[in-house]
Amino acid sequence: MPVPDVMFCAQQIHVPPELPNIMKQFTKAAIRTQPRDILQWSYGYFSALSNGEPLPVKERVEMMVATQKNDSGLTPGLLKVLHKQLSKKETLSIQELQIKWKNLCLPVEQLHNLLRLDNFADGVSWMKFFALGCSALGGSLLSSMKQACEILTDDPEGGPARIPYDTFAFLYSYLAGLDEEMPQQEAESFLSALKEQVARKDYMVGVADFSVNRMD
Structure with a gap:
């Protein structure tokens, strides 16, 4: 027997009350993140x-910087x-x-x-892969560590971008160890001096605590 046609009316369609808010949040998230493939990203979002x-x-829309060839x-x-x-x-x-x-x-x-x-x-x-990601963004050890601090910090945007010394030391040591031109003793000396410097700051390291001359 053929399947009878089913007529739907507004009263027969149940829309969950939370759906409008879910779709609103999804739309805002898509605008902030601006994924290249909206279908793939949507799958990941709802999963x-x-x-x-x-x-x-993303927390906010990112603007391309001059060093980026594409997004x-x-x-x-x-x-x-x-x-x-x-x-x-x-x-x-x-x-x-x-x-x-x-x-x-x-x-x-x-x-x-x-x-x-x-x-x-x-x-x-x-954390090792995270460090490699920072190196891909930064290009140099200094820039990589700045990226790490700015991504990991709990400080508000525009603040000192502080992270725990132990976290900084792990990321720095790992990236320095991959750099064949960086002597191990030089890396250890830098971390030792930095540790003394931030001991008065609850062992928190911010971007201002290291300089180009001391890291690169």
Whole structure:
């Protein structure tokens, strides 16, 4: 027998009362994040929402800077999103990282290039990968550490961008260790001097606490 036609009227369609607010927040998130692939990003957004996970949403719209050739790669805002999503795990699988990376519509080639900089065969140490992301954004050790401070800080925008000394020391030591031109003794001397400098500040390191001459 043929399936009878079903007539729907407004009274028959149930719209959950929370749906308008969900769609409003989704629209605002899409405007702030401006994903290259709205369908892929939407999949990641609603997957995270349904699982109670941090959403793939930037805090604000990012403007391109003069050094960026295009807006298709990693940005400070997107690295901050990844940090919120993945930092709860000290070590994660490459597959987990790939999924979050893809849902932010980031180039797969850039991810592969970053992963090649270290041996992550037994899993990805998030803070090491975070450091590599900062190096991709910064270009130099100084700029990379500034990016790290500005992304990780709890200070308000425009503030000193402070982070704990131990976190700074870990990121700095890791990136310095990958730099073949950076003597280990020089890196250790810098951190020792910095530790003494910030001891009076509850061991918090801000961007103003280090200079070009001492790091590069």
